Amino acid sequence: MESDAPVQQPDDEVLVRRTLxxxxxxxxxLVRRHSRxxxxxxxxxxxxxxxAYDIAQDSFLKAFHSLRYFNGRSAFYxxxxxxxxxxxxxxxxxxxxxxxxxxxxxxxxxxLEKDSDLxxxxxxxxxxxxxxxxxxxxxxxxxxxxLSPAHREVVTMCDIHGLSYPEISRILNISEGTLRxxxxxxxxxxxxxxxxxx
Numbered sequence: 425m426e427s428d429a430p431v432q433q434p435d436d437e438v439l440v441r442r443t444l445x446x447x448x449x450x451x452x453x454l455v456r457r458h459s460r461x462x463x464x465x466x467x468x469x470x471x472x473x474x475x476a477y478d479i480a481q482d483s484f485l486k487a488f489h490s491l492r493y494f495n496g497r498s499a500f501y502x503x504x505x506x507x508x509x510x511x512x513x514x515x516x517x518x519x520x521x522x523x524x525x526x527x528x529x530x531x532x533x534x535x536l537e538k539d540s541d542l543x544x545x546x547x548x549x550x551x552x553x554x555x556x557x558x559x560x561x562x563x564x565x566x567x568x569x570x571l572s573p574a575h576r577e578v579v580t581m582c583d584i585h586g587l588s589y590p591e592i593s594r595i596l597n598i599s600e601g602t603l604r605x606x607x608x609x610x611x612x613x614x615x616x617x618x619x620x621x622x
Contacts, residue, residue: 436500443491451491455484458501461585462508468580469512470519471569479515483508498594505587506595509577516573567617575610582607 434442434450436457442450459480466476466483487494487504494503568576581587581595593600 437496440491440494440496440500443488451488454500458504459484461501462504465505465580465585466508466512468568468584469509469573469577470515475515479508479511483511486511499591502591502594505581505591506597509581509595512577513573563618567614570617571610571613575606575613578603578607579610579614 434453436454439450439454443454462483463476463480466479467473470476470479483504487507490507494500568579571579577596578592581592582589587595589600589603593603596603598606
């Protein structure tokens with residue numbers, strides 16, 4: 425008798441082990457599984473679709489070459505996000521040094537809309553409500569752009585992507601106390617920026 429139950433997908437740790445055993449398809453599955461969320465996080469951090477894509481690709485490549493150092497003490501995606509966050513910070517520092525901080529306005533307006541968690545087109549069929557939400561998203565993106573990279577990354581990881589405090593602490597290699605303080609300060613800054621927009 426055949427079962428209609430869905431096939432159980434292997435967890436990330438199993439795919440990591442298979443990759444280390446030489447199964448490159450297992451790593452392809454890890455990339456497929458995490459690329460969308462990783463790209464969305466990076467897009468919020470660096471503000472450019474193309475740059476976020478490049479950093480995500482570099483991060484997956486770096487993770488692949490460093491996979492033997494993954495010790496399993498944290499989830500694979502936490503370890504991957506840590507690599508990506510470091511890559512993004514390096515990119516932001518380099519961009520700042522080169523003084524080329526030109527982000528296309530249309531691209532900035534699309535940043536939150538490309539994240540399905542924040543922009544579900546099925547959310548409302550009311551055109552006025554949809555216009556209001558679009559305006560709200562644009563204001564939030566503009567406010568995020570005014571934060572320092574350190575404050576923007578904690579808001580992105582916690583408030584936009586819903587990572588837990590322990591996960592963010594491991595990714596950024598900071599204490600939970602530092603994270604809470606940074607997040608509290610970032611929220612106060614955002615409230616001030618958004619209040620000025622009214």
